[in-house]
Amino acid sequence: MGQMIVALGLLFGASAAHAVEVSDAWARATPPGAKLTAAFFTLQGAEDDDLLIAASTPAAGRVEIHESRMDGEIMRMRELSDGLSIAAGEEITLAPGGIHLMLLDLPAPLVEGEPIALTLHFEQAGAITVHAEVRPPGAAGHDHHHHH
Numbered sequence: 001m002g003q004m005i006v007a008l009g010l011l012f013g014a015s016a017a018h019a020v021e022v023s024d025a026w027a028r029a030t031p032p033g034a035k036l037t038a039a040f041f042t043l044q045g046a047e048d049d050d051l052l053i054a055a056s057t058p059a060a061g062r063v064e065i066h067e068s069r070m071d072g073e074i075m076r077m078r079e080l081s082d083g084l085s086i087a088a089g090e091e092i093t094l095a096p097g098g099i100h101l102m103l104l105d106l107p108a109p110l111v112e113g114e115p116i117a118l119t120l121h122f123e124q125a126g127a128i129t130v131h132a133e134v135r136p137p138g139a140a141g142h143d144h145h146h147h148h
């Protein structure tokens with residue numbers, strides 16, 4: 001009986017995601033001289049919980065994981081120094097006004113149409129490198145909630 005359960009587990013395991021998936025990565029283009037920008041993507045949780053510990057890109061001297069929050073009328077950012085946890089099966093979309101990667105100490109501007117490589121370091125999944133599209137500075141991504 002025990003063996004049968006193991007066999008079924010393998011069967012179903014084959015069709016489920018074993019690692020976190022990263023999709024729709026993009027970063028905001030910068031005007032000349034700007035030293036920082038933000039990058040965004042969608043995370044799809046795996047079978048087990050995972051934690052995004054850090055990120056890196058050749059396009060920035062360093063990368064921090066940030067969260068934006070409204071503090072009264074002022075938008076404030078804080079670093080998620082413990083990383084970003086993603087529960088099994090959960091989907092998290094990083095977007096302007098929310099969680100984002102802060103790209104700091106840019107050696108050169110990010111140019112629209114010239115994608116950058118972005119490496120995300122997960123506790124369980126290890127390093128995942130994706131290409132992030134570079135979109136115009138005003139791009140709001142897939143945020144359909146516009147408040148005017």
Ligand SMILES: [Cu+2]
Nearest residue numbers: 066077101102
């Ligand atoms: Cu930030």
